[in-house]
Amino acid sequence: MNKIKNAAKKDIELKALLEITQSINSNLSEDSLYKIYRFTLLANLNIKKLCLYVLDDDWRCKVNYGTVTDYHEIALPAMYQNINSSVEIDLCESQFCEFTVVFPVFHKDKLLAVLFIAGFEEDGYSVNITFLQALTNIIIVAIENKKLARKQLEQEAYRKEMEIAKQVQNYLFPKYLPNETGLQLEASYIPHSKVGGDYYDYIKIDEDRFILCIADVSGKGVPAALLVSNFQASLRTLVRKSDNLTEIITELNYQINLSGNGENFITFFIGLYNANSKTLNYVNCGHNPPLLLGDGHEKQLEAGTTLLGMFQPLPFLTEGEVKNLSEFLLFCYTDGVIETFNSKEEEFGEERLFSLVKNQSSSTPLEIHQTIMQNVDAFKGEKNYHDDITMLTCKVNSP
Numbered sequence: 001m002n003k004i005k006n007a008a009k010k011d012i013e014l015k016a017l018l019e020i021t022q023s024i025n026s027n028l029s030e031d032s033l034y035k036i037y038r039f040t041l042l043a044n045l046n047i048k049k050l051c052l053y054v055l056d057d058d059w060r061c062k063v064n065y066g067t068v069t070d071y072h073e074i075a076l077p078a079m080y081q082n083i084n085s086s087v088e089i090d091l092c093e094s095q096f097c098e099f100t101v102v103f104p105v106f107h108k109d110k111l112l113a114v115l116f117i118a119g120f121e122e123d124g125y126s127v128n129i130t131f132l133q134a135l136t137n138i139i140i141v142a143i144e145n146k147k148l149a150r151k152q153l154e155q156e157a158y159r160k161e162m163e164i165a166k167q168v169q170n171y172l173f174p175k176y177l178p179n180e181t182g183l184q185l186e187a188s189y190i191p192h193s194k195v196g197g198d199y200y201d202y203i204k205i206d207e208d209r210f211i212l213c214i215a216d217v218s219g220k221g222v223p224a225a226l227l228v229s230n231f232q233a234s235l236r237t238l239v240r241k242s243d244n245l246t247e248i249i250t251e252l253n254y255q256i257n258l259s260g261n262g263e264n265f266i267t268f269f270i271g272l273y274n275a276n277s278k279t280l281n282y283v284n285c286g287h288n289p290p291l292l293l294g295d296g297h298e299k300q301l302e303a304g305t306t307l308l309g310m311f312q313p314l315p316f317l318t319e320g321e322v323k324n325l326s327e328f329l330l331f332c333y334t335d336g337v338i339e340t341f342n343s344k345e346e347e348f349g350e351e352r353l354f355s356l357v358k359n360q361s362s363s364t365p366l367e368i369h370q371t372i373m374q375n376v377d378a379f380k381g382e383k384n385y386h387d388d389i390t391m392l393t394c395k396v397n398s399p
Contacts, residue, residue: 281319
């Protein structure tokens with residue numbers, strides 16, 4: 001008689017194992033695997049009450065049946081989150097008193113699940129707890145592998161997105177910056193992550209006029225890269241049609257506000273220099289004021305308006321103008337430079353930055369940037385940069 005019972009028991013266990021493995025091999029979804037697991041234990045192993053908690057970002061009840069309490073709404077108590085062996089449950093214990101035993105499910109020493117069961121010794125059949133643990137382990141490990149595979153796919157997709165965004169951003173920066181006797185430009189760009197939100201540009205209009213600009217876009221990564229791409233395309237289109245900075249800024253603000261629904265914004269500085277009239281016109285849109293040195297000038301260029309994209313229409317707009325400029329240095333930067341911190345949580349700050357620029361004003365733009373970065377690196381020490389760093393320096397000399 002015992003041989004017959006044992007044979008029947010083996011048949012039931014093999015049937016349960018076969019159903020579980022076939023479900024896994026069919027590449028069913030996680031929800032479907034949990035349903036198959038539930039059905040197998042209920043129909044084949046005749047377990048009357050069951051509750052399975054699985055560790056995702058936190059502990060969640062994934063399978064529950066036969067109980068008065070809905071354990072999907074109950075958090076797993078801390079006392080069960082680190083168990084390493086089967087534990088009999090005190091019938092007087094609150095919340096989980098419907099069960100008689102709880103046991104852990106491990107994979108490579110990592111606790112993946114906690115299983116509560118009751119009513120498994122009825123109708124002359126006693127569940128092999130070791131087999132039940134193995135069966136649960138098989139389904140949980142299969143689901144864990146699905147999660148890992150999904151994360152790998154997501155990470156690969158994200159990596160490809162970032163690579164594309166980085167390529168797009170690289171195309172946006174000018175491939176040529178003049179380095180001649182009368183005009184020298186130097187740009188330095190150090191993104192905090194693979195894809196940053198800073199942008200700079202140089203646009204030659206004709207032999208006497210050119211535009212330079214610098215911007216800091218809200219956000220980072222792919223969304224910021226797309227916003228910068230649209231912004232650059234709009235700017236260059238507008239510059240081909242007009243050299244009126246007020247008109248250009250008004251239209252840029254409209255387009256950013258429209259496409260971003262007032263949720264994206266850009267700090268922006270644009271300057272237009274005319275060598276014939278020796279005049280620099282500019283608009284500062286909430287950006288760090290660039291420093292202008294030369295021909296008796298030492299000033300920050302602040303005239304302009306607020307951030308682009310936040311308000312439509314702009315609440316105010318003033319176009320700045322500096323005349324009688326034949327030899328000068330214009331230093332532009334984003335806030336990542338001055339907001340670099342050292343181990344004492346001190347900020348590098350504008351005063352240190354401008355002091356370096358003034359002391360190096362007779363140097364080339366490249367030498368100025370090298371000096372600044374050496375000082376910033378020494379200042380921060382072991383601390384990491386927490387924002388993009390961009391600098392754009394223009395030096396004009398009379399021929």
